[in-house]
Amino acid sequence: MRTAYVGFYWTLPVNWADFRRLPSDVEGAAQASRTIRYQRERVRQWVKEDAVSLVGEIAFMDVRTDRATEAVREALIATRRVCVRRKAKLVYVRFEEQNLWRSNPYLRRHAEEFGLELVALSPDPLTIDGRRFDPAEHFKRWRTADKEQMGELRREAYQGLEQALSVFPEGAGRWQAIAERLNGDGIRSLKGSTWTPENVRKVVNRHHNVFA
Template identity: 40%
Template structure:
């Protein structure tokens, strides 16, 4: 029986506080609907085409709006596994839905190392009695991402005002970061506050 390896990836969503992804496949599927969708599509495809799925790997990109060469760190160990098992690498090609979320670096890597890759069409499926439509899902994501991006100036203004108030109390940058996180005052990127990000916005003391 032909062997195969499933590869599932997604983008971080800072505004939803989704910036990390468990390496365990099932845990990752619980954390991300996109990963869960890919897992189900690939598993169904493997079963229908009599492929033995010998491994599955997940990857979270480093930027919320593009694929990058950072994926090579994850693909590197898969090269030996693909070759040892003579396995096909399976992944869902979201670009075939609406020309978006292309994983071009994966294709380049596969060509360079002679890895056989098979893309699976991202069709609409039912998961736990609910329909998952990739086109609708990503259209909604882009709308919310655009709304988040347009609110950056307001988030910065709110954060600067809060930092200025807290600075009067003589708190350290680390103390202020903890206070901002506890009060759910969002940073420009959506990532948790750190002493360094507070320092960049904190009013400078007069000499």
């Protein structure tokens, strides 16, 4: 009888690209995220080469844009049910072998907490649909793009906020009016999300010297 495995694939949100959710099915998640697709292909290739059985796949998006978090624990609770039911081990790609930016100590910690046997695969480059995909190179390019896009996002947010502050005088309802104007103009917050009265107030108070 072949050893059974469940593939676990994870990624981070990208606020400036409005990428905050994954489709619930793995195929859809792999279409939405190149990182998820790479992990899926890496695991499936390993399963084929080692003549083991892949009995389940789970895709997970964390909550922060820059690092793994404890949020993976909830995803692993659901994963554990699959592993127990199918008497399977958990397999994932250990990105931190080559790229500390994608380390995920929480995944290993909670897998151990739940008694899951975890198998880590090296993040080897693959050819996917005729094109080479190297995770280390991909994440390096992504960090550069992320830095550039977030810088542009902040510039637009500050400019829009400065204009709105000049239109709406101090007084009751000011933060609400500013948030509605910014959202209506399609200007996103410093983190790429929609504006609320509370985050308008916080940004203005935190960076009061910019808007003085």
